[in-house]
Amino acid sequence: MTAEAVERKAPYVIEWREGFKIGIAQVDQEHRHLFTLVRALNLQSVQHTVEELLDYVVTHFSNEQELMESSGYPAFEQHLRLHEEFGAHVADFLGNEEDWTEERVQELRRFLNKWLIGHIMTHDLRFGKWHASQKHTPAPVAQPAARSGFLARLFGRG
Numbered sequence: 127m128t129a130e131a132v133e134r135k136a137p138y139v140i141e142w143r144e145g146f147k148i149g150i151a152q153v154d155q156e157h158r159h160l161f162t163l164v165r166a167l168n169l170q171s172v173q174h175t176v177e178e179l180l181d182y183v184v185t186h187f188s189n190e191q192e193l194m195e196s197s198g199y200p201a202f203e204q205h206l207r208l209h210e211e212f213g214a215h216v217a218d219f220l221g222n223e224e225d226w227t228e229e230r231v232q233e234l235r236r237f238l239n240k241w242l243i244g245h246i247m248t249h250d251l252r253f254g255k256w257h258a259s260q261k262h263t264p265a266p267v268a269q270p271a272a273r274s275g276f277l278a279r280l281f282g283r284g
C-alpha cells in the first residue's frame with residue numbers, strides 16, 4: 127500500500143485544543159465533549175453514536191443560546207440562525223438514507239470537525255469576547271434545555 131493510500135484510509139481525527147477555548151467554562155466543556163463524540167463516530171455503532179452526538183448537539187446549542195439570550199448578546203438572533211443552518215445541513219446529510227460506509231462516516235466526521243472549528247473560532251469566540259467585555263458576574267449555568275426548539279423538531283425529538 128502506498129503512503130498516499132494509507133493516508134486516504136486513515137480516519138480523519140481532530141483533537142480538542144486549548145486554543146479552542148472561548149473563555150466561558152460551561153461552553154468550553156461542552157465543545158470539548160462534542161469533539162470527543164465526533165471522534166467516537168464509527169461504522170460499527172454508527173446509528174447509536176450519531177444519535178448520541180445529535181442529542182448532545184441539541185443540548186449544547188440550547189444551553190449556549192440560553193446563555194446568549196439571558197446575557198443580552200446583541201448578535202443572538204444571527205447566532206441562532208447559524209445553529210439552524212447547521213441543523214438543516216446535518217438533516218440533509220442524514221436524510222438521503224444512503225447506507226453507512228466507512229467513507230460516509232468519515233465524511234460526516236470531517237464536516238462536523240470543520241464546522242465546529244470554524245464556528246467556535248469565529249462566532250462562539252466573538253460571544254466569549256463580548257461576554258468578557260461586559261464585566262458582569264460569571265455566566266449563569268444554563269439549565270438542561272427543554273427540547274422543543276427548531277433543532278429538536280428537525281431531528282424528530284420533542
Ligand SMILES: [Fe+2]
Nearest residue numbers: 190245249250
Ligand atoms: Fe454556537
